[in-house]
Structures are given as C-alpha cells and as structure tokens.
Amino acid sequence: MNFKKVALIAGAGVACVVTGGMAAPAIGAAIGSTFMGLSGAAATSAGLAALGGGSLAAGGAGMAGGTAVVSAIAGGVGAAGAATASSIVEGNKAKEDLKKAQDDLHEIQKKDAAKQKIIMILEKKLKVAELNYEILREDAEATKEQLDEAQSQIKYILNELEKAKLNA
Numbered sequence: 603m604n605f606k607k608v609a610l611i612a613g614a615g616v617a618c619v620v621t622g623g624m625a626a627p628a629i630g631a632a633i634g635s636t637f638m639g640l641s642g643a644a645a646t647s648a649g650l651a652a653l654g655g656g657s658l659a660a661g662g663a664g665m666a667g668g669t670a671v672v673s674a675i676a677g678g679v680g681a682a683g684a685a686t687a688s689s690i691v692e693g694n695k696a697k698e699d700l701k702k703a704q705d706d707l708h709e710i711q712k713k714d715a716a717k718q719k720i721i722m723i724l725e726k727k728l729k730v731a732e733l734n735y736e737i738l739r740e741d742a743e744a745t746k747e748q749l750d751e752a753q754s755q756i757k758y759i760l761n762e763l764e765k766a767k768l769n770a
Contacts, residue, residue, distance in 0.1 A: 625672065625676065626650060626668065626669040626672040626673065627646050627650070629649070629650075629653075629672050630645070630646045630647070630648075630649035630650035630653065630665070630668055630669075630672075631645045631646040631649055632649065633645075633648075633649030633650075633652060633653065634646055634647070634648040634649030634650075634652075635649075637649075637652075638652070647665055649668070650664075650665040650667075650668030650669055650672075651664050651665050651667075651668055652668065653667070653668030653671045653672060654666065654667025654668035654669070654670070654671060655667055
C-alpha cells in the first residue's frame with residue numbers, strides 16, 4: 603500500500619467523521635420520532651442518548667455518546683468506501699498490467715515459434731545439402747575409379763600395339 607492510498611483513505615474517514623457529526627442530530631431525531639414517538643428537540647435528544655447507551659443519569663454516554671457513535675460509524679463507512687474505491691482502482695491497474703504482461707508474453711511466444719520454424723527449415727535444408735554432398739562424393743569416387751580403369755586399359759592397349767608393331 604502506498605502513502606497516497608493511505609492518505610486518501612484517512613482523508614475520507616475524517617471527512618465522514620465530520621459530516622457524520624453534523625448529521626448526528628438528524629439521525630437522533632429520526633430515531634427519537636420513529637421508535638420513541640417523540641418530536642422536535644426531545645426526539646433528537648432521546649434518539650442520540652439511546653445511541654449513546656442511555657442518558658448520563660442512567661449510566662450511559664448520553665447525547666455526546668450518540669453523536670460519537672454516529673460519527674464513528676460514518677467514519678468507518680467512509681474509510682471502508684474509500685478503501686474499496688482505492689482497491690478497485692488498484693485492481694483495475696493490476697488487471698491492465700496483467701493484460702499487458704500476457705500480451706507481451708504472447709508476442710514473445712509468437713516470435714519464438716517463428717524462430718523455431720526457421721530453425722526447422724534450415725535443419726531440413728542442411729540434411730538435403732549433406733545428402734547431395736555424399737552423392738556427389740560417391741559419384742566422384744566412382745568416376746575416378748572409372749578414369750583409372752580407362753587409363754589402365756589405354757596403357758594395356760598401347761603396350762599391345764607396341765608389341766604388335768615390333769613383331770610386324
């Protein structure tokens with residue numbers, strides 16, 4: 603988690619605590635009128651005291667406690683909302699980074715596949731060239747043997763011709 607994210611969440615939480623504190627009288631009035639059947643300032647006071655665990659005289663935290671409860675809940679909700687929003691943004695960034703990495707990997711794999719195909723083609727051409735060389739070498743050896751045989755025959759015939767001329 604980076605500092606910017608922490609500051610954003612803390613700021614949202616503080617803003618919600620402040621606005622929650624300002625909204626506490628309205629929330630207290632809603633509770634006082636809805637659940638206690640009161641109206642006006644009595645509804646606000648009774649609603650906030652109920653949220654604070656009861657009146658000060660009864661051992662509760664009173665209206666101040668109710669205001670603190672509303673502020674704390676608002677702050678928690680605000681911080682959670684900011685954290686969620688921040689996580690969503692970070693999650694989207696992570697998804698983009700993952701997609702880019704996957705695309706880069708795919709490109710590398712395509713290039714590697716092309717290189718492998720070229721290597722296979724060159725290996726086949728090498729085998730053909732080696733076979734052609736072997737055939738030509740064998741043909742050259744056979745031709746040399748044939749030439750040697752022909753030269754031997756020519757020498758024999760020349761010898762025989764010389765003998766025939768001498769005897770004639």
